Amino acid sequence: MKSFIVFATLCAFSALPTFAQPTIASIVSSATYLPAGLPNSAIAQGSIFIIFGSNMGPVTLTQVEAYPVPKELAGTSVTVSVGGTSTSALMIYTLAGQVSAILPSSTPVGVGTVTVTYNGQTSGTLPVTVVSSNFGMYTLSQNGSGPAVVTSGTNEVITLTSTAKPGDTVVLYGTGLGPYSGDETNPPVESGLNVNAAVYVGDLAAAVVYEGRSSSPGLDQINFTIPAGVSGCYVPIAVVVNGLVSNFGSLSVSADGSTCSNPIGLPSSAINQAASTGSLKVGYIELQKVGFSAAILGGLETVNVKEDEGNAYFYNFNDQSLLYSHGLSSISAFSACTVQVCNNADTCIPDTTALKASQLSAGSQITITGSSGKAVLPVSAGKLGEYHGLLGTSSVVLNGTDYLQPGAYTASNGTGGSDVGAFTADLTVSSPVTWSNQATISAQNSIDRTKDLNIAYSGGASGDYVAILGTSTSATGNVTATFICTEKASAGTFTVPSFVLSALPASGTITVDGVNGAGGFLLLGNLPASNTFTAPGIDLGLFTAIAVNGINIPFK
Secondary structure, eight states: OTTHHHHTTOOOOOOOOOSSOOEEEEEEETTTOOOTTSTTOOEETTOEEEEEEESSSOSSOEEOOSSSOOSOBTTEEEEEEETTEEEEOEEEEEETTEEEEEOOTTSOSEEEEEEEEETTEEOOOEEEEEESOOOEEOBTTSSSOSBBOEEOTTSOBOOSSSOBOTTOEEEEEEEOSOOOOSOTTSOOOOOBOOOOOEEEETTEEEEEEEEEEOSSTTOEEEEEEOOTTOOEEEEEEEEEETTEEOOOEEEEEOSSSSOOOOSSSOOHHHHHHHHHHSEEEEEEEEEEEEEEEEEETTTTEEEEEEEEEEEEEEEEEEHHHHHHSOOSOSOOOOSSEEEEEEETTOOEESOGGGGOOEEOOOOSEEEEEETTEEEEEEEETTEEEEEEEESSOSSOEETOOOOOOSEEEEEEOTTOOSSSOOOEEEEEEOOOOEETTHHHHHTTSSBOTTSOEEEEEEOOOTTOEEEEEEEEEOTTSSEEEEEEEEEEGGGOEEEEOHHHHTTSOOOOEEEETTEEEESEEEEEEEEOOOEEEOOTTOSEEEEEEEEEEEEEOOBO
16 A cells, blocks of 8 residues: 555646646645535545645656655745645645645644645645534545445455445545644654544444554545445445534445445446456436526525436446446435535536546437427537437526426437437336425425435335425535435435534525525435437446425525
8 A cells, every 4th residue: 555645635736837837726635525514524634635726746747755744845845834834735736727635633733724845936825714623535536425445354455346335344444633743754653543434334323443543644545344234336424523424425235245336327237247257338318307596685584496417428438437436426326325526617526537538429419209299409519429308498487387297207318329229218207205294394495414305205116216306506606516315205204314414515605597595505306217228339228217306495
């Protein structure tokens, strides 16, 4: 694990000019990449962080090659000042647009500033919040989302095809567990930090065996035992330390340690094909209905907002892009919750770029036909394998057309495209579930992020799951976080844990089509298993629909 400190902090970068004054734009944990404005975006004492900006270092990457870790590297240094005390960060690598360093454990807790100096020129200041602990887990995608970096007892990375088993003790790697009292410029002595980290696999608490520094300065590991009753390809995992929840990664678990499977998503046979042949060509079509009620005019009037849309994706995965991604959809069946984050540039963590798969042309459009008529999903500009379109309405409107109703639907691509031949796919949409305690929650006027949230429902087809989604946009509007929980429709109830809700920012106010409302939404709907279809040029076709309805309500 000696080279892990570089692997875990290095991501895509580009060369920029270096002869001007350094400019710094943002600072994030090297593990989570969570933007400022989230409850869990602070930088922990003794943790590894990344600064993005320009003119901060040389045009060619320079990284530390030997111990002790220096305070200056290739002319770049970083200073963090909190409460009148300044500390010099320990440099890991430097580049014009990106710098990574370790925040000394001696840095005081509180709100301060960070500056970067390169070749004698110092940047302006950037605000930074320092806390004692704020754990973030590293992920295989190196962007804070998707499968976490977890190894088995034999030091093998857990993947879709080499899974963990209930009862196994595994090792999760991250940064931010807390301050270290030893020499941070040299490899640490592996000893526990005793921060009482709570590890959740799905929504089940795991037994923690060890929590502390690993083999490199700033690098932490948590050894924990996978609880019984857990299985799936993308089982969410999260860590809570001192009331702060980490980013949400995933872990593949099966009963015997072989290739995982999910009731919704890719079957194990498809995952094995990708692993054995190095390729898997997939078509994925999803119809969506989203509706919610919103209070306007100071709560004097309630309106209903509806939007139906369709999306289709045709990808050629290589084995690595599939194993390291979050799968075809951010919604998987696991009877637990995960959290996604979007910043003000509408870049979501995770996003489709994390798939790192090549696109397949299936023609100029996908045509959807149902009881409400035909709708067209045109190909996205510059993206031959992605199709998006509204169903039944031309925009998000008040009391819009309900296109997606229970009944039979087909999807077709006419004569096909250069990569995917002509096909017709069939799907039957079942009746929606009924949200039994929606009115009770709505009457509360807000959702307390420090308390568990119980959702009760009824209905749904046999074998279906339900999806529970909650989203909150911060008061500044610069960041949005969404939790996604799934449960079997037959369960009739699900409790969203407070540690999941705590990852959301407090809701501000947003504007949709000129209407002001709370920046929070709570939705519930069907999540059926996908129908399969065949087409020339793909190995597997999946056709599904999700219909969610809910309320506009702030998270406080």
